[in-house]
Amino acid sequence: xxxIEGQAGRKxxxxxxxxxxxxxxxxxxIAPAALWIAALALGIYAKAPEIPGSxxxxxxRVSQLPPDPRELLFMLGVGSVVWYAVAMALPxxxxxxxxxxxxxxxxARIARLSFAIFIALFLxxxxxxxxxxxxxxxxxxxxxxxxxxxxxxxxxxWIALAAFVVAFELRRxxxxxxLERERLRAQIAEHRLVALxxxxxxxxxxxxxxxxxxxxxxxxxxxxEMLSKLSDLLRxxxxxxxxxxxxxxxxxxxxxxxxxxxxxxxxxxxxxTVEADQSVGKMKVPLFILQPLVENALNHGIGARAEGxxxxxxxxxxxxxxxxxxxxxxxxxxxxxxxxxxxxxTRDRLHTMYGTDHSLELEAIATGGVIARIDVPTR
Amino acid sequence: xxxxxxxxxxxxxxxxxxxxxxxxxxxGIAIVGExxxxxxxxxxxxxxxxxxxxxxxxxxxxxxxxxxxxxxDDSAPAVIFITAYEQYAKKAFDxxxxxxxxxxxxxxxxxxxxxxxxxxxxxxxxxxWRRLVAAASEAERARGSxxxxxxxxxxxxxxxxxxxxxxxxxxxxxxRLHVGQKTHFARGTMKQAEDxxxxxxxxxxxxxxxxxxxxxxxxxxxxxxxxxxxxxxxxQLSSSRQYFRRVSELLS
Numbered sequence: 285x286x287x288i289e290g291q292a293g294r295k296x297x298x299x300x301x302x303x304x305x306x307x308x309x310x311x312x313x314i315a316p317a318a319l320w321i322a323a324l325a326l327g328i329y330a331k332a333p334e335i336p337g338s339x340x341x342x343x344x345r346v347s348q349l350p351p352d353p354r355e356l357l358f359m360l361g362v363g364s365v366v367w368y369a370v371a372m373a374l375p376x377x378x379x380x381x382x383x384x385x386x387x388x389x390x391x392a393r394i395a396r397l398s399f400a401i402f403i404a405l406f407l408x409x410x411x412x413x414x415x416x417x418x419x420x421x422x423x424x425x426x427x428x429x430x431x432x433x434x435x436x437x438x439x440x441x442w443i444a445l446a447a448f449v450v451a452f453e454l455r456r457x458x459x460x461x462x463l464e465r466e467r468l469r470a471q472i473a474e475h476r477l478v479a480l481x482x483x484x485x486x487x488x489x490x491x492x493x494x495x496x497x498x499x500x501x502x503x504x505x506x507x508x509e510m511l512s513k514l515s516d517l518l519r520x521x522x523x524x525x526x527x528x529x530x531x532x533x534x535x536x537x538x539x540x541x542x543x544x545x546x547x548x549x550x551x552x553x554x555x556x557t558v559e560a561d562q563s564v565g566k567m568k569v570p571l572f573i574l575q576p577l578v579e580n581a582l583n584h585g586i587g588a589r590a591e592g593x594x595x596x597x598x599x600x601x602x603x604x605x606x607x608x609x610x611x612x613x614x615x616x617x618x619x620x621x622x623x624x625x626x627x628x629x630t631r632d633r634l635h636t637m638y639g640t641d642h643s644l645e646l647e648a649i650a651t652g653g654v655i656a657r658i659d660v661p662t663r
Numbered sequence: 664x665x666x667x668x669x670x671x672x673x674x675x676x677x678x679x680x681x682x683x684x685x686x687x688x689x690x691g692i693a694i695v696g697e698x699x700x701x702x703x704x705x706x707x708x709x710x711x712x713x714x715x716x717x718x719x720x721x722x723x724x725x726x727x728x729x730x731x732x733x734x735x736d737d738s739a740p741a742v743i744f745i746t747a748y749e750q751y752a753k754k755a756f757d758x759x760x761x762x763x764x765x766x767x768x769x770x771x772x773x774x775x776x777x778x779x780x781x782x783x784x785x786x787x788x789x790x791x792w793r794r795l796v797a798a799a800s801e802a803e804r805a806r807g808s809x810x811x812x813x814x815x816x817x818x819x820x821x822x823x824x825x826x827x828x829x830x831x832x833x834x835x836x837x838x839r840l841h842v843g844q845k846t847h848f849a850r851g852t853m854k855q856a857e858d859x860x861x862x863x864x865x866x867x868x869x870x871x872x873x874x875x876x877x878x879x880x881x882x883x884x885x886x887x888x889x890x891x892x893x894x895x896x897x898x899q900l901s902s903s904r905q906y907f908r909r910v911s912e913l914l915s
Contacts, residue, residue, distance in 0.1 A: 490747035495677035497767035551676035
């Protein structure tokens with residue numbers, strides 16, 4: 285049995301989601317499609333009977349009562365060709381309207397195209413009306429002389445259709461825009477919350493308080509300093525609670541305070557450096573974006589090592605890109621890197637801010653340790 | 664009063680220092696060791712067989728619950744969890760820890776915890792200890808499928824990554840992990856291992872064998888209706904009909 289791997293591969297290639305999704309898509313079309321088909325069927329059926337002695341398509345029949353229901357149906361059929369055409373055209377025009385991109389296409393071009401479609405539909409309907417109305421007649425007027433009749437009869441229908449399509453599409457777009465705005469607003473609020481809560485991680489906060497409580501007894505000055513660093517951190521946090529972006533200078537200042545406190549926590553088993561190019565200080569970055577990376581480096585790179593370690597935070601400009609790095613000299617990656625809550629939050633936040641134009645990578649270094657690297661466009 | 668032999672495990676040196684200070688102030692407590700992570704905790708517990716351990720719930724790699732889950736009946740210390748989180752504290756209490764201490768630890772709360780520990784140590788109960796281990800394992804399992812095993816060599820503990828394991832069989836109360844040419848022993852039963860491992864990556868082929876799916880080279884039918892599974896390293900294992908159903912599901 286050599287085909288095992290192939291079979292296993294096939295299994296993963298097939299997902300049940302694909303089986304069900306078309307059904308779901310179809311479902312919401314059932315009601316409009318049924319209406320549309322019913323209207324067309326009525327029209328086609330109504331055109332079928334031959335009425336003896338009928339003359340002229342638009343003869344003033346309206347003034348007389350039709351003698352039998354079949355003739356009424358015929359009137360519905362021939363006299364209303366335009367309405368069936370409207371019914372047929374409606375879904376296609378709605379779909380076409382949906383594809384109009386007002387940002388990429390010029391208004392003049394859209395107007396020209398719409399007008400052309402309008403004229404084409406009108407002419408097509410007029411031809412069909414002409415053919416249906418004078419079917420089997422010995423003498424036909426010229427098509428040109430029929431046009432004004434058709435125009436008078438059909439113009440209103442086509443204008444109504446155009447108005448309906450435009451109104452429907454505008455409403456759809458405004459609702460979509462509103463939904464999108466709501467979604468964005470919720471997302472921004474949520475990301476700000478994530479930034480703040482990841483900041484005020486109970487683990488960090490209470491371990492810091494524990495550290496202060498310990499130092500009070502042994503080294504009151506150190507306890508004092510740790511307390512004032514914690515206050516700095518909380519002040520930064522409060523000051524930025526309504527901000528999504530901060531300057532890199534602010535972010536690095538914040539990271540320094542965070543690392544200063546961590547130095548106390550790890551009882552001098554930790555040393556760190558923070559370097560930044562002069563040109564990058566004023567660039568904007570998402571608030572506290574570096575903190576989860578530093579926390580990771582502390583927990584996995586330093587915390588797990590009895591002899592402690594070193595953390596380097598760097599910010600460089602490379603071409604039009606901003607590169608942020610957090611490097612530790614801990615044990616490296618003993619398993620393929622796996623995103624904890626902190627890292628996956630960071631990825632989410634980068635995605636909201638930069639779309640796909642960003643990267644966040646973890647790389648093991650040959651000498652031991654890990655570099656976490658964020659690459660984003662400069663702002 | 665007999666002195667309580669206690670161990671402190673926390674990745675924060677300042678927390679360890681505080682516990683050490685408070686223990687020094689209380690009477691009749693001797694700190695026999697300090698550890699900064701889960702593996703060190705296991706080494707120290709094996710070596711010292713302490714009466715009481717103060718252990719941090721949140722530590723990188725192997726956390727407090729993970730440490731307890733690896734302990735057997737021989738070393739059944741009274742456990743006081745240390746934690747920053749409200750919900751862990753409550754959980755620790757529910758699973759039958761002697762007590763829990765919130766950070767920052769206060770002297771009065773510490774004294775109360777020690778009093779409870781003394782009471783507990785006067786009437787040790789294996790049943791209670793097993794409940795605690797089971798609950799700690801449960802808490803570990805709730806964190807998702809197993810990523811690694813803790814294995815022991817002498818009194819030293821280390822990790823074996825699940826992805827490195829080729830296959831597993833049972834030996835008494837231990838799991839025998841086969842990793843290339845090496846064999847390691849980890850605590851646990853086949854049933855637990857089957858439950859804890861990612862079912863897309865590992866499959867039980869026999870009452871006493873679990874294999875890594877991506878190590879399968881070939882499968883042969885035998886005349887008696889059972890199957891032989893051959894692994895990439897040439898190892899051949901038989902699969903009973905009852906378990907082979909799962910194997911064929913995985914491969915079809």
